[in-house]
Amino acid sequence: MLPFLVLLGLYHTWPVFFGSYLAFTEYNVISPPKWVGLQNFQRLIHDDQFWSGVINSLKYLMVVPVIQLLSVGLAMLVNRPLPGIGFFRTAYYVPVVTSFAVVGLIWTWMYQQDGPVTFVLQHLGLMGRPHSLLNDPGTALYAVMFVTLWKGVGYYMVLYLAGLQAIPKDHEEAAEMDGASRLQVFWHITLPALRPTLLVCSLLSTISAIKVFEEIYVMTSGGPVGSTYTALFFTYSKAFQDFQYGYAAAAGIVIAIISLLFGAVNFRLTRGGRSDA
Template sequence: MTARNTLIAYTFMLPFLILLVVYHTWPVIFGTYLAFTKYNIISPPQWVGLANFRELFADGQFWSGLRNSLKYILVVPVIQIIAILVALLVNRPLKGIGFFRTAYYVPVVTSFAVVGLIWNWMYQQGGPVTAVLGFLGLPQNGSFLNNPATALYAVMFVTLWKGIGYYMVLYLAGLQGISPELEEAATIDGATRTQVFWNITLPGLRPTILVCSLMSTISAIKVFEEIYVMTQGGPAGSTYSALFYTYSRAFVDFQYGLAAAAGIIIAVISILFGLINFKLTRGGKVDA
């Protein structure tokens, strides 16, 4: 009976498993193989061993892109802190709170092509951002996206603005999963709001923090869409990311082996930062 039920279960799962193998498992295996070959899609792959990795390590453009991708991780703690604060704000039973929850989430469902065009206009000389800076008496050095010193941080701010709503929803779900009796008991015992937050709310959010920080860190390391839409890696390579390097090698230079090798390095770095996230959040375990 158990074997029959197992067979039925796997029969229902079969269509999904086939799609998983075709569109995920096989590309990973084939991409790993390509990392050790010279391949330009026209000629068959030629095994070259570690030659692609040696070329990457000697390529200053790859290291520049990798540095920018690692610098992009600065977005992660900022976006998580703001998302938690916004989730705490919209978790209150206030009048019209549904409108604010929706308003914070609107950027998430907006296409990045649209978001990129809007922020390109806002950042340009004479746009709203420079106008506000001028009104406040702050210095203006032309468009933020045309200045190598500010371009990457300008793109990072757009990522921050667009992603807050997404993580807010996840943290809101986490907050609503924390027993209100615990907070009420702590308040009755004389704990302040700050003490309740640090000793009950934040530990209760630890599993959500782990999930959100993992997703945010991996997205930061693999940043591409924002760069492609807003700057194309410029100016002067100041926003050139590791994944943009992979894209350029594969779809501009048709060096698929080199691109696959870069992809493996990015994946390994993502795994390492994932392990760091597990360590910092204690594996997402809630204190007993």
């Protein structure tokens, strides 16, 4: 295990401790870190740009329940022993393994004023004057959310599929023999047995939503007018554009604390992942 532990310490444990230390310093790479105590956190409290990013990150949490519901539905759909079901399982998973640079470019084109999404929305009467959804402050964030939903649903589908296949079939068969409907079997047998998987998937999707970055970086760069400026994009811009590494590290710690709080909420809602089945 030594090679793995060395790499883990070098690329994970050390950066966590060093980044936590930098949060209490003023550091710009050129000069050594200068200890400033809680000044970075005090500055964050009064930084409207940071809190605007936090609000957008929290809005992104709307993706979490939708992606979980769709993933469970898809998992149950592809769990059936139908001819060619392996093809559909693979097709749903393809977006997951596709680079987001490629996905972002494709969806940016589709969202353009003369793109297919605009064409469909206009002909359905859901859009008046044709315009790019990514250039509209009112729709840009939700357009990026949809891309996250489209790309990530296959990943959680696979996790739920593994959870479904681990449920003993005799539990569901016994319930059906007792006269339970499919909905009753799902609600009282399948869903409680999926609770551990639900906890893992909801935790992963919640943390991913709060620290969303790739989608924003590739598709909007925080625009238009800051409507897609998220908390992690704020951290990136302060560190790699303004070279305020201490300030960026402080923002990272705040984001981590927010993630932990929502993780605790997930544990509460899923009862710690304990299965009742």
